Amino acid sequence: MGNKNFVTIEGIDGAGKTTIIDELKKIFLKDDKYFLKNKEVIFTREPGNSGNEFLLKTRDLIVNYDILPITELFLLQANRAEHIQKFIIPNLKNNKIVICDRFTDSTFVYQGLKGVKDQDIIITSKLATLDVNPKRTYLIDLDPKIARKRIIKNKRTTNKFDNYDLNFHQQIRKRYLQLAKKENKRFLIIDGNKKVNEIVEIIIKDLK
Numbered sequence: 091m092g093n094k095n096f097v098t099i100e101g102i103d104g105a106g107k108t109t110i111i112d113e114l115k116k117i118f119l120k121d122d123k124y125f126l127k128n129k130e131v132i133f134t135r136e137p138g139n140s141g142n143e144f145l146l147k148t149r150d151l152i153v154n155y156d157i158l159p160i161t162e163l164f165l166l167q168a169n170r171a172e173h174i175q176k177f178i179i180p181n182l183k184n185n186k187i188v189i190c191d192r193f194t195d196s197t198f199v200y201q202g203l204k205g206v207k208d209q210d211i212i213i214t215s216k217l218a219t220l221d222v223n224p225k226r227t228y229l230i231d232l233d234p235k236i237a238r239k240r241i242i243k244n245k246r247t248t249n250k251f252d253n254y255d256l257n258f259h260q261q262i263r264k265r266y267l268q269l270a271k272k273e274n275k276r277f278l279i280i281d282g283n284k285k286v287n288e289i290v291e292i293i294i295k296d297l298k
């Protein structure tokens with residue numbers, strides 16, 4: 091059972107998550123904070139949340155170094171433990187809504203594809219998250235070919251994951267869709283071809 095105030099957004103690299111989150115921030119902004127129906131909304135992301143040096147340093151190690159998949163798993167879960175236990179859980183306890191860009195689904199999809207066993211991901215995720223999970227997950231689904239064009243067009247700085255070949259990203263998309271099918275109550279699949287404002291509208295309507 092997920093925490094009803096905890097929401098995550100998932101999708102392949104270049105699917106548009108950041109643009110969508112930036113748009114949500116604009117809509118929710120009030121007096122330097124974010125609100126949805128009088129409830130404060132906290133935006134965060136994994137791996138790494140700006141403002142926390144440990145999270146940013148471990149993010150750099152994860153996304154820029156050529157390391158074993160199992161090393162990625164340990165670093166991701168260390169990053170996650172600090173993030174969820176010191177930041178996400180306290181905010182949820184203060185009755186805030188937490189919207190997180192990527193969470194454990196990313197680990198099942200990415201490190202799973204790289205050969206880490208599901209069982210190892212399940213055990214380490216439980217240790218890191220204390221079993222605190224999102225009630226709702228928005229999967230922004232997009233063809234990796236289109237996602238790649240967007241990354242190039244937006245001139246976004248790329249990391250090692252962006253540079254994996256098309257086949258890797260196609261497999262990632264497939265795994266996301268399989269996961270969403272398996273957990274269809276938690277996931278809402280949104281077509282990433284839709285306009286940003288349409289996607290944002292779907293998310294806000296669903297959040298309410």
Ligand code: TMP
Pocket residue numbers: 103135136137153166192193194195196197198200201251252
């Ligand atoms: P981002 O660019 O969306 O912030 O994510 C950085 C990369 O980290 C992204 O390509 C996917 C990868 N990643 C994993 O491999 N496993 C995980 O558990 C998470 C959270 C991210």
